[in-house]
Amino acid sequence: MHIDIDLLFTWGAVAKKIPKNAIIFYENDPPLSFYQILEGTVKMTYTNEDGKDLTVGIFDKGCSFGEPPLFINQPYPACAVAQTDCVILKLSKKNFFSFLDENPDVQIKILKMFAWRIYNKIVFSKNIINHKPEYRIQYFLDNLKKQNSIICGQKMKIPYTRQEIADFTGLRVETVIRTLSQMNKKKVIQIIDHKIYY
DSSP, rough: OOOOOHHHHHHEEEEEEETTOOOEEEEOOOOEEEEEEESOOEEEEEETTTTTTEEEEEEEOOOTTTHHHHHTTOSSEEEESSSEEEEEEEEEEEHHHHHHHHHHHHHHHHHHHHHHHHHHHHHHHHHHHTTOOHHHHHHHHHHHHHHHHTTTTTTOBSSOOHHHHHHTTTTHHHHHHHHHHHHHHSSSEETTTTEEOO
16 A cells, blocks of 8 residues: 655654665564555565465555564564665554544545455455366456456456466476466466566
């Protein structure tokens, strides 16, 4: 979700430069701030019981991340890592809630964002459990197009690597590579110069 930058600065937000691969917060850290990206990309991941890193989300310029724990005062369930060099706005939890009290229109936007995230997680879980790799990947790609408002039938260049797709879908990278190759042969996707189009 994007909140007007000038409003955030008015309420005491500070911009911080974060180098690539730096940890912004760790899993189980207490939520102390609201974060919004001015430049760069942030990845949220956690490690499952088998030691496999799973991606919760990748957030780009203009997006906020890590909000749910702020509202329920629970530790972060995943860590946030700068995928590129970033500039991030950071607003203290106290000031963030004061800001929300004064801006009910932003509260509504946050509620809608949370509703979409919950809805997408449920649908994603439904489609990932007990489905073949092709269904998992195709659902992931369909959802990505929907999030980016791509019209049905219009091709989209997928901005993720095969490893990132594996991290999102819970598959091994070898399985993703093999499945994408099969999907390319069936003309479900196109692979041009190692880039995926769907």
